[in-house]
Amino acid sequence: MIRHRQPALLLLFSFAGLCFSLGLAGHIVQPDWSLALLTAALLSYRSGWPWLIPGVVAHDVSLYWTVWGALPLAAAIPYLLLQIDRELGTALMWRAILMGVVCLPILWLGSGFMQWLMTLMLCVPLWHALTKLHARLSS
C-alpha cells in the first residue's frame, strides 16, 4: 500500500514544506523543508528520480523563481550515485558530501548559512528514515 503511494506522499509532504517555507519566512529561521525531503529521498532511492526531479523543479521555481538552483546538482545525484557505487562500493561519506553539495545553491540564492545547516540537519534523519523504509519494503 505504502509502496504505491510513496511518490505521491513524498511530493505532498514536499508541497507542504514549500508552503511552510513561504508562510513562515521572516517569522522564524527554518530549514528548507522541501529540499531536505527531496534530497533525502533521492539519496535513499536513486531510482525514484523521475518523480523526484519535477519536485525539485517545483521547489526552485516556487521559492527562487529559477530552475538553476538545486536542480542541476540534484539531477546529477542518480548518475553520480551509480558511478560511486560502481567504483567505490556503497560509500556513505560520498553520499553525505553529495547531500551538502546539493543543498549549497540555497546559499547563493540568498538563504543564510544557518538555514543551509538546518536543511542538512533535517536531511540526515529523513534520509535515514527513508532508507529504512525502502529496506523494509523491499525485503
Place this chain on the structure above:
Amino acid sequence: MVHLWQRLRPLLWAVLGLLVLYSIQSLPTGQYANLIISPVVDALYTPVRWFEASRLWLQDSASLQTQLIEQQIRLEQQASLVQETNSLREENKQLRSLLGLKAQPTSRWQAARVVARSPDRMSRHLTIEAEGAVADNVVASSEGLVGLVDTADGKHAVVRTILDASLAVPATIRDQALAVLVRGQGNSLLVEFVPWASAPPAGSILQTSGAGGIYPPGIPVARITRIKRLAGSAFAHVEAEPLAHWRRDAWLAVAIKARP
C-alpha cells in the same frame, strides 16, 4: 537504424528537458506558482492568526485604553496632515489647469496583508492579499517603498521588492536637483548616476522622484550607506539599504490606480 535511435534517445531526452527548463525559466512560472500556492499558505497560517486574535482579546484593558489614547493623538495629528494634503492637491489641480496639463492618474492606498515571503534572507519576493491590485501597482510600508506588483489574480498579488535586480527606481534627495536610479543588488541597493562632485553624504535619505510615472513622488526609498570614488569616472559608486522592513511587516499598503 534501431541501434542509432537507441544511442540518440538519451540525447533527445536531454535536449527536450533543456527546452522545457528554458521555457519554465523564460515564462513567469515562479510568480504564477506563488499565486497558486498562496491560498494554501494562507490557510496554513490561519491558526497563527487565531492565536494573535485571541492574544489581543485577552490583552489587558488598561493597555488597550493607553493604546486608544495614543491612537487618538496620532489621528488628530494625521487629520491636520490630511487637511494640508487636500489644500495642496487643490492648489496642484489649479496649477495644472493653468498650465494646461492632463490630470495625473490618481491612486488610492489600500492595506494588504503579507501572506508569504521568499525564504531568502532579504525576502526579495512577497505574496500579499490585495483585492483589485494589478501589475505595476506600487507597494509601500510605513517606513518606505517596498516594490512593485509583478503578477496578480484579483485576490492575491506577487510583489518584486526593490532588492530585485529587475527593478530600478528613479530617486532624488528632498529639495535637491539630484536625479539618480536605485537598483536592486540582491541583498543591497546600488545608486547609479551619482556625480562624484555632488555626491550626498552617507546617511542621506533618497526618495522617489516621480520620474517615469510609475512610482508616486516623495516615498522614502533608501539610506545611503557607502560612497566610493571610481577611478576614471565622473560618477561615484554608491551603495544604499532599503528603509522599509518588509521582512517583519505583516501589513503593507498598495497604491491601486483609479480607473479613468
